Amino acid sequence: NAGVTQTPKFRILKIGQSMTLQCTQDMNHNYMYWYRQDPGMGLKLIYYSVGAGITDKGEVPNGYNVSRSTTEDFPLRLELAAPSQTSVYFCATLPGLVGEQFFGPGTRLTVL
Amino acid sequence: AQKITQTQPGMFVQEKEAVTLDCTYDTSDPSYGLFWYKQPSSGEMIFLIYQGSYDQQNATEGRYSLNFQKARKSANLVISASQLGDSAMYFCAMREGLSSGTYKYIFGTGTRLKVLA
Numbered sequence: 001n002a003g004v005t006q007t008p009k010f011r012i013l014k015i016g017q018s019m020t021l022q023c024t025q026d027m028n029h030n031y032m033y034w035y036r037q038d039p040g041m042g043l044k045l046i047y048y049s050v051g052a053g054i055t056d057k058g059e060v061p062n063g064y065n066v067s068r069s070t071t072e073d074f075p076l077r078l079e080l081a082a083p084s085q086t087s088v089y090f091c092a093t094l095p096g097l098v099g100e101q102f103f104g105p106g107t108r109l110t111v112l
Numbered sequence: 113a114q115k116i117t118q119t120q121p122g123m124f125v126q127e128k129e130a131v132t133l134d135c136t137y138d139t140s141d142p143s144y145g146l147f148w149y150k151q152p153s154s155g156e157m158i159f160l161i162y163q164g165s166y167d168q169q170n171a172t173e174g175r176y177s178l179n180f181q182k183a184r185k186s187a188n189l190v191i192s193a194s195q196l197g198d199s200a201m202y203f204c205a206m207r208e209g210l211s212s213g214t215y216k217y218i219f220g221t222g223t224r225l226k227v228l229a
Contacts, residue, residue, distance in 0.1 A: 041221055043219040044219070048216065050215070058216070094215060100162055101159070103157035
């Protein structure tokens, strides 16, 4: 099992550009999450999904959009990138009621 | 409001000694979970230990133990016999929303631990 995979690993965007961060899991977990981690800080929840077709906002959703058409994929869309979105983005999954989250390796995004 | 507080931005410990990393939390949800994650300089998030709000005993995993004091709303991580490889950022996190099925997580700001030879 690959677990949670994220692409790309690194990306540099210009202000105003758009991009999609990909997150794919092969563990058949219902719950999926997107976090951002600013330098020297903890993780902040952007969006999460409790199953295919169901998404909800987290603590910092502005400037982002998500979709969950399948159990496996949970892409995060950035529209009109801004320097404040420079961060490391982590995708995570959760199998269910008990257990810990499984994290992807992260995507380091820089907006210039 | 629900939150996690880690008041120690940085800690030093001598190799082979024990160290305690502090974490306090606040929630109105009667059912919640508390987690500790390690983030080495390579950036990945590594799960260390979990404590459920209804667990009677403190959780232990090898050299890691969680000192859970429910009345004081604290969930401190104790690392025994520190090793150089323990140098990393440590995050406390809380899972709540079990009763509503949302299972949202909140992370603290982290404590950077440096183990000295």
